Amino acid sequence: MGVITTAGLTRRFSDVTAVEDLTLDLPETGVIGLVGPNGSGKSTLIRMLLGLVAPTSGSATVLGESIARPGRYLDQIGALVESPAFVAGLSARANLLSLARLRGLPGRRVDEVLQVVGLTGRDREPVKRFSLGMKQRLGIAAALLPDPRLLVLDEPTNGLDPSGIVEVRGLLADLARSGRTVLVSSHLLAEIEAVCDYLVVVRFGHLVYSGPVTDLLLRAGHRLEIAPEHDHDTCALRSLLAEQGWQVEETVGGRLSVVAEEHQSSAINRTATSGGITLRLLTPMRGSLEDVFLQMTGHAPSATHVTAAEKRVR
Incomplete structure (x- = not known):
């Protein structure tokens, strides 16, 4: 027990x-x-x-x-x-x-x-x-x-x-x-x-x-944070990766986040090169526990907003 x-x-x-x-x-x-x-x-x-x-x-x-x-x-x-x-x-x-x-x-x-x-x-x-x-x-x-x-x-x-x-x-x-x-x-x-x-x-x-x-x-999964050498290539890079079946999101600073494991970095790089784009950044990232929590509950754990019902059950 x-x-x-x-x-x-x-x-x-x-x-x-x-x-x-x-x-x-x-x-x-x-x-x-x-x-x-x-x-x-x-x-x-x-x-x-x-x-x-x-x-x-x-x-x-x-x-x-x-x-x-x-x-x-x-x-x-x-x-x-x-x-x-x-x-x-x-x-x-x-x-x-x-x-x-x-x-x-x-x-x-x-x-x-x-x-x-x-x-x-x-x-x-x-x-x-x-x-x-x-x-x-x-x-x-x-x-x-x-x-x-x-x-x-x-x-x-x-x-x-x-x-x-x-x-x-x-x-x-x-x-x-x-x-x-x-x-x-x-x-x-x-x-x-x-x-x-x-x-x-x-x-x-x-x-x-x-x-x-x-x-x-x-469950947090792994991502690769990437950025092209020239900022004006960001949209083209995103489209190119999406056409190849990669799940891509744009983040702050013009960087892209790709759902992929670290060992897939070379494939991402080859895809960019095939489109004539040189990468200046390719960094493996792991999701945090807080990311998973938000996915599971739909609620940020440190949120300050508390409903009337929440106050009554603390």
Whole structure:
């Protein structure tokens, strides 16, 4: 049985369905990305898995236990849902010690988790002096206190600057290498592509894809970006390639994008030469995970427009 399984899992809020008939079987492996546009039901799914929201119908298991009995598995899970909340005037160490005592955990875990998240040496500073990235690290440290098998992080890079995103991304990779399974939700596809081994894509509560990131990237296909030596030859080059059966699109700067594998570069070059056109650019390009996401969902993952229905199911 996978680390998380669901069967027909559904959650409705009045007339809005946040998660609908979701069936998953997630492996116990590395970093699992849960991605989708804002309002796709990612947070609702996480809350159901943590026992914070009951499903309308369907079932699910976490670490082999039913979500109907979360008490049987929650001690093996660390979770960071939304922004971490700490006492601003207290130090990072004092905050973690307080949480450890509340959960009946040994104080030595505080030093251990501070080391894991890279806050050793800054742990006696008040949290109010911490950057957003450091606060996220502290939140992850709090989630790690029970030494969980499964770590669940809901949008851990939300609101961070580029350096903070890089920090958290590196931390997630380190946690996965330590043998834990990390489930991380995000709409930042570039970060998911960089750190995840397995991916779940949802759109308005429906499953769009579940599988290895490498398999999904194969759908992105390969392209060759080309440009003639003389700009006035661009239209003729496009027509020539299209006549030979190549799929061609014009991009910025007068360049052309041809759907083709890298090994087909010589054929493209010969076609251009046969028409008396010399190429000044012929570069292999691979589609990104974000390109595939847009093809599958019809929605840019980082779009800021959110409908009224989306707001209600976050």
